[in-house]
Amino acid sequence: MLQIENLSFQVNGENGVTDILKNVSLTIPDNRFVVITGPNGGGKTTLAKAIMGLVQPVTGSIRYDGTEITGLSVTERARLGISYGFQQPPRFKGLRVQDLLSLAAGKASLSQDECCRYLTQVGLCSCDYLDREMDTSLSGGEIKRIEIATILARNSSLMIFDEPEAGIDLWSFARLTETFKGIRDRGGVTLLIISHQERIIQLADEIVVLSEGELRQKGPRDEIFPLILADTVAGCSYMEGVHQ
Amino acid sequence: MNKIDLKLLMKIAGMDGTPKGAFNIRKNSQLESRASSENIIITSKTDQPGIDIHIKPGTKKESVHIPVLITESGIDEMVYNDFFIGEDCDVDIVAGCGIHNDGPECSQHNGIHTFYVGKNSRVKYSEKHYGEGDGAGERIMNPQTVVHLEEGAFIELETVQIRGIDSTKRYTKIIAGKDAEAIITERLLTHGKQSAVSEMDVILDGEGANARIISRSVAQDSSQQTFYPRMIGNSKCFGHVQCDSIIMGDAKIRSIPEISANCADAQLVHEAAIGKIAGDQILKLMTLGLTEQEAEEKILDGFLK
Numbered sequence: 084m085l086q087i088e089n090l091s092f093q094v095n096g097e098n099g100v101t102d103i104l105k106n107v108s109l110t111i112p113d114n115r116f117v118v119i120t121g122p123n124g125g126g127k128t129t130l131a132k133a134i135m136g137l138v139q140p141v142t143g144s145i146r147y148d149g150t151e152i153t154g155l156s157v158t159e160r161a162r163l164g165i166s167y168g169f170q171q172p173p174r175f176k177g178l179r180v181q182d183l184l185s186l187a188a189g190k191a192s193l194s195q196d197e198c199c200r201y202l203t204q205v206g207l208c209s210c211d212y213l214d215r216e217m218d219t220s221l222s223g224g225e226i227k228r229i230e231i232a233t234i235l236a237r238n239s240s241l242m243i244f245d246e247p248e249a250g251i252d253l254w255s256f257a258r259l260t261e262t263f264k265g266i267r268d269r270g271g272v273t274l275l276i277i278s279h280q281e282r283i284i285q286l287a288d289e290i291v292v293l294s295e296g297e298l299r300q301k302g303p304r305d306e307i308f309p310l311i312l313a314d315t316v317a318g319c320s321y322m323e324g325v326h327q
Numbered sequence: 328m329n330k331i332d333l334k335l336l337m338k339i340a341g342m343d344g345t346p347k348g349a350f351n352i353r354k355n356s357q358l359e360s361r362a363s364s365e366n367i368i369i370t371s372k373t374d375q376p377g378i379d380i381h382i383k384p385g386t387k388k389e390s391v392h393i394p395v396l397i398t399e400s401g402i403d404e405m406v407y408n409d410f411f412i413g414e415d416c417d418v419d420i421v422a423g424c425g426i427h428n429d430g431p432e433c434s435q436h437n438g439i440h441t442f443y444v445g446k447n448s449r450v451k452y453s454e455k456h457y458g459e460g461d462g463a464g465e466r467i468m469n470p471q472t473v474v475h476l477e478e479g480a481f482i483e484l485e486t487v488q489i490r491g492i493d494s495t496k497r498y499t500k501i502i503a504g505k506d507a508e509a510i511i512t513e514r515l516l517t518h519g520k521q522s523a524v525s526e527m528d529v530i531l532d533g534e535g536a537n538a539r540i541i542s543r544s545v546a547q548d549s550s551q552q553t554f555y556p557r558m559i560g561n562s563k564c565f566g567h568v569q570c571d572s573i574i575m576g577d578a579k580i581r582s583i584p585e586i587s588a589n590c591a592d593a594q595l596v597h598e599a600a601i602g603k604i605a606g607d608q609i610l611k612l613m614t615l616g617l618t619e620q621e622a623e624e625k626i627l628d629g630f631l632k
Contacts, residue, residue: 092533107556109410135614137614156613157610157614158616158617158618159620161613161614161615161616166614167614169607172611173605173607173608173611174610175608175626175629175630176543176571176629176630177543177628177629177630177632178625178626178629178630178632179629182629183623186617186625187611187615189615189616201542233615237616281578291598296427320354
C-alpha cells in the first residue's frame with residue numbers, strides 16, 4: 084500500500100516561491116490500477132517523482148508497504164519495489180538496448196527470448212533493437228517504448244508511468260494499452276499511470292485528478308470520469324455546443 | 328613466463344598462454360618466444376630493434392599476435408615493426424603493450440608500426456595498452472601507427488588504453504588509396520595526473536576512399552587529454568570524424584578535429600563533443616536499483632565498450 088500524507092513541494096523562481104504540490108494526501112491500496120490526470124502544470128509529474136525519490140518534498144510523508152520512505156534514496160526505493168518510467172527518458176551512448184533491459188531485470192545478461200518478451204509488449208521487434216545503442220540513432224518514440232520495456236523487465240510491485248503515451252504512434256499505443264490491461268488482469272502489481280488518454284483512463288480502477296497542486300477528485304473510474312468530461316466543456320460555449 | 332607475464336598477456340592480447348598461429352612475444356627488450364606459420368613469417372630486423380612480418384598473398388582467417396611486456400623498472404625501448412600484407416588477405420593482428428613497474432624508475436615503450444596492406448586485403452588490428460605496479464616509476468607508452476592502404480584494401484584499427492598509463496603520445500597516420508577503407512576506433516580512460524595526446528592524420532588519396540574515426544574518451548580526476556584528429560580529402564572520398572569525451576573531476580580535455588578538402592567531390596564531416604555524465608542518466612539507472620557509483624560505472628563501461 085502506498086500512503087501519501089500532506090505532501091508539499093515548492094520551487095524558488097524569479098517570481099518568488101511557487102507551490103507545486105499543496106498538502107496532497109492519497110492512499111493507493113495494493114494491486115490497483117490508478118490513473119492520475121489533470122491539467123498541465125497541475126503537479127502530476129512532481130508527485131510521481133516524489134514517490135520515486137527524484138524530488139524531495141518540503142513537508143509530508145510517503146510510506147510504502149508500511150515503510151517510511153520519505154528520507155530514502157532513489158536506489159533504496161527501487162530496491163523496495165518502486166519503479167518509474169520517465170516522461171522524457173535519457174539516452175546513453177554505448178549502452179545497448181539489451182544492456183539496459185538486463186540492468187532493469189537485475190541480471191548480468193538477459194536472454195534474447197526474455198528481451199523479446201518485453202520489447203514485443205511495447206510493439207518493438209527485438210531482432211531489430213537488441214544491439215542498438217540507446218543514443219540519438221533511436222527516435223523519441225523508440226526511446227520511450229524501450230523505457231516502458233525497462234519497467235516491464237524490472238517487474239516491481241509498484242510501477243509508475245509518466246505519460247507513457249507521449250510520443251508513441253497510434254499502432255504502438257494500442258499495443259501498449261493491451262500491455263497495461265494484461266498487467267492489471269494478471270494482478271500482483273500496483274499501476275500508477277499519469278495520463279490524459281481516454282483509453283488508458285478507461286482501464287483504471289480509480290482516477291485521481293490533480294490540479295494547481297491540489298488533489299481535486301479521487302474515486303472509482305465510473306464516478307470520476309463523467310465529472311472530468313463535464314469539467315472539460317464547462318464554461319466553453321463552443322465545446323458545450325459540440326457535446327449537446 | 329611468470330604469473331605477472333601471463334596476466335599482462337591476458338590484459339593486452341586476450342592470450343591465455345601461447346596463441347594459435349604466428350606470434351612474437353617481446354619481454355624487457357628481448358625476444359621471449361616466436362613462431363611463424365606457413366603463411367605468416369616473422370623475422371628479426373638486422374639494422375634496428377624490431378621485427379618484419381610478411382603475410383603471403385591470399386592468406387585468410389589467420390592471426391598474428393605480437394605483444395610486448397615490460398616488467399623491469401628503468402626500461403626505455405624503441406621498436407620498429409613492419410607488416411607486409413600481400414593481396415587478397417583477411418587477417419587479424421593483435422598487438423599491445425603491458426607494463427608492470429614496481430620500481431622507482433620510469434618504464435617506457437616507444438613503438439612504430441608500419442603496415443603495407445596489399446590490394447583488396449582486409450586487416451583487423453587491435454592494440455591495447457595496460458599498466459600496473461606499485462612503484463613510483465612512471466609507465467609511459469608512445470606508439471606510432473602508419474598504414475598504407477592499396478586499392479580496395481581495408482583496415483579496422485582499434486586502440487584501447489584504460490587506466491594505468493601515466494603518459495602517452497600516440498600518432499596514427501593512414502594513407503588510403505583507391506576504394507580503400509579505414510575504420511579507426513580509439514578508446515581512452517585517464518585518471519589521477521595522467522596525460523594523453525592522440526594525433527591522427529588520415530589522408531584519403533584515392534578515388535572512392537573512405538574513413539571513419541570514432542574516438543571515445545573519459546578523463547577523470549586531474550588528468551589531461553588532447554586530440555588532434557585530422558582528415559584530408561584529396562579526391563572523391565568520404566570521411567567522418569567523431570570525437571566524444573566525458574569529463575569528470577578537475578580533468579581537462581582539448582579536442583581539435585580538422586577536416587581539409589582538396590577536391591570538390593570530397594565529403595568530410597566532423598563532430599566533437601565534451602560533456603559530463605548527465606544527471607538524468609545517473610537517476611535513470613538508480614531507479615533500476617543501482618547505486619550512484621554503480622550507475623556511473625555502468626555509464627562509463629558502456630561508453631568505452
